[in-house]
Amino acid sequence: MEQGRDNCYIYIPADCTYVDPADYSTLEGMRIGVVDGSDEHQMLKKWCADNDVNCKIVQCSNMVSFTSAITSDVMDGVVMGSVVAQREMGDIWKPVVRVGSTPFYFGVTKEKPTIIKELNEAQMKILSANRFYNEEVHSKYVKDGELISSA
Numbered sequence: 001m002e003q004g005r006d007n008c009y010i011y012i013p014a015d016c017t018y019v020d021p022a023d024y025s026t027l028e029g030m031r032i033g034v035v036d037g038s039d040e041h042q043m044l045k046k047w048c049a050d051n052d053v054n055c056k057i058v059q060c061s062n063m064v065s066f067t068s069a070i071t072s073d074v075m076d077g078v079v080m081g082s083v084v085a086q087r088e089m090g091d092i093w094k095p096v097v098r099v100g101s102t103p104f105y106f107g108v109t110k111e112k113p114t115i116i117k118e119l120n121e122a123q124m125k126i127l128s129a130n131r132f133y134n135e136e137v138h139s140k141y142v143k144d145g146e147l148i149s150s151a
Contacts (some may be wrong), residue, residue: 001120002103003011004134006081008144016068019077021096033058033075040079043100081118082142112136 034041036059060066108115
């Protein structure tokens with residue numbers, strides 16, 4: 001059962017001033033990095049097509065080459081989920097445009113399959129009482145694509 005969604009954004013260097021999130025044409029010609037074949041890669045292609053934005057998609061073969069390319073002058077921006085970006089990017093990059101989202105789930109060991117049944121049942125009870133529970137938890141801990149600590 002889906003537990004929530006991780007929003008994926010185009011991130012640009014924090015000191016970049018020429019990209020306007022309200023004007024997608026400011027992304028024209030940018031080199032945007034993704035891990036080849038990833039969900040983020042597919043989301044970026046679809047988002048560009050849907051919004052008539054022509055950027056150069058820089059495909060990295062794996063996360064190691066992607067991380068190396070971020071620190072070089074190979075890309076003007078990257079697409080990442082907000083949870084990973086917060087851990088990897090810190091204050092160096094900022095989110096400017098949401099291109100999609102991916103679901104996340106609880107995972108359990110194969111040796112204890114009843115746990116997932118219990119988790120799903122508990123989640124159903126919570127959602128029956130409050131249909132917007134997942135969104136409320138997300139908004140409590142994520143703001144503008146970045147993790148925040150609870151008060």
